[in-house]
Amino acid sequence: VISRYYPECQGATKPGSRQQYAAFLQAVSERTARLLAHWQAVGFCHGVMNTDNMSILGLTLDYGPFQFMDAFDPGHICNHSDTLGRYAFDRQPSVAWWNLHCLAQALMPLIDDAQAAEEALESYEAVFGDAFLALMRAKLGLRTPREGDAALVQQLLVLLAAGRVDWTIFWRRLSHAVGPGDFAEVRDLFIDRAGFDAWLLPYQELLAQEGRALAADLMLKTNPKFVLRNHLAEQAIAEAKLGRFDELQLLQTLLARPFDEHPGFEAHAGFPPEWASHITISCSS
Template sequence: MPASTVCPPPATTPAQPLLAGWHDGFAALGPAFHTELRPTPLPAPYWVGTSADVGTLLGLPVGWPQRDDALQVFTGNVLLPGSRPLASVYSGHQFGVWAGQLGDGRAILLGETAGGQEVQLKGCGRTPYSRMGDGRAVLRSSIREFLCSEAMAALGVATTRALCITGSPQSVAREELETAAVVTRVAPSFIRFGHFEHFAARGQEAELRQLADYVIARYYPQCSGTSNPYAQLLQAVSERTAALLAHWQAVGFCHGVMNTDNMSILGLTIDYGPFQFLDAFDPGHICNHSDHLGRYAFNRQPGVAYWNLLCLAKALLPLIRDVEQAQAALDSYEPLFVEQFMARMRAKLGLRQARASDETLVDSLQQLLAKNRVDYTIFWRRLSRAVADGKDEPVRDLFADRAAFDAWLLQYKELLALDDKAIAADLMLKTNPCFVLRNHLAEQAIRAAKLGDLSVLQTLQRLLARPFDEHPGFEAYADFPPDWASSLSISCSS
């Protein structure tokens, strides 16, 4: 069993309950929406990583990572009283093609806490929706999901969360033999666009309406009582999705598998598979080795999100009953995306007031970044420091075409001079992270964990929890990626 300096071995289970109670929530929708079943146990589980913040969110007692009942529950070996574990059914489009019925093939929902958070185990065995899969997750992908969920939350990006990872020596066959792991995921809801597509494709209008009414009552009550609550629901989801995509694009995040079954009805980042934060800025970057046609390239993400919303609109049309109203519900997506994206880019530039020239300034900068293949995160951090310290050379050194960048910098400084420089620098340093979960950093944590060393994972988790701080002594984690990083291949296999 790997040693851990953060998660000590479980001690005797105290009398205090792990979780106070469960609400039925999604389970109350009935058997058309899910199948009740127990997780499949794993032998000899051990802690790989835990999130104190998510533990607090769930109201877990202090010291829960030292408890054997917590280890067993979050591995799927033991059920808590009142838990009604289930796997939900949904359908969806994958890489733009209708894939038919999908569903929770390796995820089981334990239930909803009294605080309104759903708790789900990913990798806890086969379900009726596994489609010939083994229902397991491997240590490699589980570490990536755990770290990125928490890193995105610290960046302020809307996301599902990750409470913990537990590992097991049980073998799992992928491209090679790996070991099993379980991620405990947390969100107000794991409902996806694909849940609606499932019932619409089958002509099950009663179930479609039941699902939509549940989502409106629980998560979008402002839509209730309007002239067309289902059109209002579509518009609300569209606007949350636009805001999410604007944040992805601003921070340089590539999702990699934007299938409709990976789109959250709450506008959360969900299902961390072959994701990546950009290294060198490349608008056409494809982070998923399985995406042979580049459907989910970085610069295509906003358009793909809109296409996915069109699929959701089609699914909701039997309830909306008016094509024009459905289209009108989507019309705010593009202008809101542009508005939100530009607001985030202005913050990255330290510009507090919107001006007509802003889009030109951002567009020309992105062209320079792409042409010079400038590291995206390092550029923004160095620019922030340049504004704070008045030293331009470190950021100028990133560009082969210095003359072109100097011309852009002159235009930028003219705008910056219209604002308070100290306030601009403070805004930039709180907006442009020093640390993101680069692929090579995740890979280093994975390689060490496979050898029983969890210290790299723990260091990364600590740095990513406060990504805007400098963390003296850990500068290497914010440096350029090594040459071997470009050879990393991240696919849908997990």
């Protein structure tokens, strides 16, 4: 695995050395951290993050009870079988970190140094935090890192959670609003509109510094219009069971280029119907 997928871990150490295996563990840890940052930024819920469903390559395995969130709820549980919420959306980064410790235990006969194994995992939190903030900055159209970025993002997440604002629609509307500077349709998504107005003031100051056109261009390439929502998958499955595959093929087309507008298919990017909230998915889905 090291030779084929992690050659950078070989470095100056001899093949099979303890240092090489510790470097390997750190590289897997940091790939996993960046993967989880992308999950959190796009609103992806894995649903069943057992250690056997985590890839050594920092990829996603086991597409059973997965979901792209509709209304933003940090504690959302997409797996109907997860009665205790172990794999809730906001717990995904910590579960991945716990899984990496299990990997470290499995590698101990090779590393043979508990302190070296612990040190190999120390960078996970910082790598995740930096990657997540960079992704959120891009979602906001901000190219230049600034000291107050983390606070700006956190304030927004609190507002989104309080109003259970649709995650994908919010970001796409914001992407379109930035250019002309008209945030009325974004504001309408919030219950606490005064809170959104207060958040918007410093954000608009940053946009003025960045340039609205440049910010909007980055956002439209970062915030997808289309994601595989549960109700869209349910409809495509129902049609396919009847031998009709048009809906499945349409979803494949839309999701192959999720940042494009695809005029005429706004319904596939709209709010989920009421019945979608009653869809349940589990490990047997």
